[in-house]
Amino acid sequence: MRLRFTKWGGKRHHGAELVYLGADDHGDWLGDPVGNRWSGGPNSFVSVTDNVLLVPHGRGLTAMFYGEHPDQAFELYVDITTVPVWDGDLVTAVDLDLDVIRRFDGSWYVDDEDEFAEHQVLYGYPPDLVVAAEAECARVVDEIRSGAPVLADETAAPWRAVFASLKAG
Structure with a gap:
């Protein structure tokens, strides 16, 4: 299956081929294999570990849980987006800059707040989109601070096992 992010107005951002793993109460889970190429945005990159991506139901975000590796700086990367849309084996969302x-x-931090402010003007984000992105970002911060299960590595662990099993064959 494919995940594709755009910027507001349809400008291509980045995407990759992923493996559908299944779903639970938190949403749909996708596998991102080591060596997978993410391209189409300002920077292409290759996954250095096997990772799992959560696409929550009805929320404006995706959450990538990364495996440990010397070249991997973070464990969890949450993209604040529009609510992802499924169309067969394609998932699309608009990346709204905040991460x-x-x-x-x-330790954790919110990234690209300056880019979010700049793009509000550059791309003409509607006010309701800005409010929704800021609210989703605040919710994610609260979930990380409180150790909410949805963003806990323990929640991703069973999906890592499913992915490893699929890869093993």
């Missing part, structure tokens, strides 16, 4: 990132040591 919440948790490092392996448990």
Whole structure:
């Protein structure tokens, strides 16, 4: 299956081929294999570990849970987006710049707030989109601070096992 992010107005951002793993109460889970190429945005990159991506139902975000590796700086990368849309084996969402990132040591930060402010003007984000993105970002921050299960590595662990099993064959 494919995940494709755009910027507001349809400008291509980035995407990749992923493996559908299944769904639970938190949403749909996708596998991102080591060596997978993410392209189409300003920077292409290759996954250095096997990762799992959560696409929550009805929420404006995706959450990538990364495996440990010397070249991998963070454990969790949450993209604040429009609510992802499924169309067969394609998932699309508009990347709204804000990211919440948790490092392996448990520290976290909100990234690209300056880009979010700049793009509100550059791309003409509607006011309701800005409010929704800020609210989703605040919710994610609260979930990380409180250790909410939806963004806990323990929630991703069973999906890592499913992915490893699929890869093993």
